[in-house]
Amino acid sequence: MLVAVSLFAGAACGEDIxxxxxxxSKVPPYxxxxxxxxxxxxxxxxxTTWQERRKEIIRxxxxxxxxxxxxxxxxxxxxAGKVYKEFLNNKATLKEVQIVVSDSPHxxxxxxxxxxxxxxxxxxxxxxxxNFNGNHSIHPDPAISLSTAWMRPNAEGQVNNRATEAxxxxxxSRWPIELIISRGYALITAYYGDLDPDFDDxxxxxxxxxxxxxxxxxPAPDEWAAxxxxxxxxxxxxxxxxxxxxxxxxxxxxxxxxxxxKAALWASAMDERIAIAISNNSGKGGASLWxxxxxxxxxxxxxxxxxxxxxxxxxxxxxxxxLPVDAHMLLAMIAPRPVYVASATExxxxxxxxxxxxxxxxxxxxxxxxxxxxNADAIPQPDTPxxxxxxxxxxxxxxxxxxxxxKQFLNFADRHFSTKR
Numbered sequence: 001m002l003v004a005v006s007l008f009a010g011a012a013c014g015e016d017i018x019x020x021x022x023x024x025s026k027v028p029p030y031x032x033x034x035x036x037x038x039x040x041x042x043x044x045x046x047x048t049t050w051q052e053r054r055k056e057i058i059r060x061x062x063x064x065x066x067x068x069x070x071x072x073x074x075x076x077x078x079x080a081g082k083v084y085k086e087f088l089n090n091k092a093t094l095k096e097v098q099i100v101v102s103d104s105p106h107x108x109x110x111x112x113x114x115x116x117x118x119x120x121x122x123x124x125x126x127x128x129x130x131n132f133n134g135n136h137s138i139h140p141d142p143a144i145s146l147s148t149a150w151m152r153p154n155a156e157g158q159v160n161n162r163a164t165e166a167x168x169x170x171x172x173s174r175w176p177i178e179l180i181i182s183r184g185y186a187l188i189t190a191y192y193g194d195l196d197p198d199f200d201d202x203x204x205x206x207x208x209x210x211x212x213x214x215x216x217x218x219p220a221p222d223e224w225a226a227x228x229x230x231x232x233x234x235x236x237x238x239x240x241x242x243x244x245x246x247x248x249x250x251x252x253x254x255x256x257x258x259x260x261x262k263a264a265l266w267a268s269a270m271d272e273r274i275a276i277a278i279s280n281n282s283g284k285g286g287a288s289l290w291x292x293x294x295x296x297x298x299x300x301x302x303x304x305x306x307x308x309x310x311x312x313x314x315x316x317x318x319x320x321x322x323l324p325v326d327a328h329m330l331l332a333m334i335a336p337r338p339v340y341v342a343s344a345t346e347x348x349x350x351x352x353x354x355x356x357x358x359x360x361x362x363x364x365x366x367x368x369x370x371x372x373x374x375n376a377d378a379i380p381q382p383d384t385p386x387x388x389x390x391x392x393x394x395x396x397x398x399x400x401x402x403x404x405x406x407k408q409f410l411n412f413a414d415r416h417f418s419t420k421r
């Protein structure tokens with residue numbers, strides 16, 4: 001039973017908090033936290049020392065930004081569901097599985113949709129991504145089960161926060177499934193609301209309560225909030241992938257748009273089974289630098305969406321310069337695995353330049369592995385993808401996930417997965 005709490009609990013301080021800087025001339029001077037220096041002052045000059053530094057950075061992100069999340073539950077089980085081999089006019093097979101994360105009869109289930117090309121002779125690479133509006137929203141085919149989970153009020157086709165038949169396929173423009181399948185990839189997706197409903201409910205309706213200690217009623221200040229719960233869900237999907245004979249578990253790219261791009265990056269930093277990390281318009285808390293103070297601020301994020309970051313993150317709301325980490329460190333933790341960052345020209349809240357600069361600042365770690373980064377010193381012209389092991393593009397347009405973006409992700413995956421066949 002969903003516990004009702006005001007969706008806009010954080011807006012009480014007024015509309016001013018919704019404003020943000022979109023004027024480059026007002027970006028103050030800033031310096032980034034040291035990426036290549038350990039806490040004891042040791043300089044990082046080789047991969048071995050970097051691995052030590054990487055562990056320090058993970059702890060800093062856990063303690064101060066996302067919070068600590070549990071590992072795979074010992075009692076987790078995967079329940080097979082329907083299989084439909086005639087999906088997309090016989091071009092693909094649709095499968096559904098449920099990941100049950102606790103023995104409790106009330107435990108959340110992660111409903112996973114898997115679409116694999118029928119024209120396959122061996123396990124195929126895949127994109128794994130959470131979606132915003134239920135698996136049924138990515139394609140209108142009635143073979144996809146209609147989600148029974150709570151839906152946000154802005155979800156098209158929902159009535160009283162529940163999906164209806166009218167919501168089928170409402171967001172298929174974000175998911176060019178036939179293109180993905182035609183390029184030889186599978187798509188694996190699940191509704192992010194299966195993990196956390198994405199509103200400030202006191203952490204009563206997501207996965208967190210099933211991992212509380214005795215007497216605990218909400219996560220501790222350094223424990224997981226919503227973003228870490230979504231990342232945790234992607235890692236549980238990776239657990240499932242290991243047992244799916246249709247998927248090449250060595251070639252799975254985690255993809256996320258907006259706040260789910262933040263989740264994809266954090267999951268990729270934590271789970272080295274993810275072979276490529278792809279962030280689309282993830283902005284602050286994802287691929288963009290907080291310290292630039294362009295676009296979303298820490299104060300704005302903590303006020304409007306206080307459930308997304310761990311409680312300790314509020315310590316930096318009015319002092320972003322004291323945050324011991326920033327986005328370049330998040331991207332660097334993915335090395336030596338490839339990472340792709342996508343921005344949009346009109347997405348000022350996400351700060352496209354800050355996303356590019358974070359990717360650029362992650363290059364020294366890739367250099368330790370003798371891997372090229374962006375191969376550019378300045379942000380590229382719109383619609384001009386760049387990069388090697390770090391990829392980047394600035395798409396013309398607004399905050400969105402488009403077919404153009406997917407084409408670049410596919411091209412990037414083609415280049416890097418070709419060496420892992």
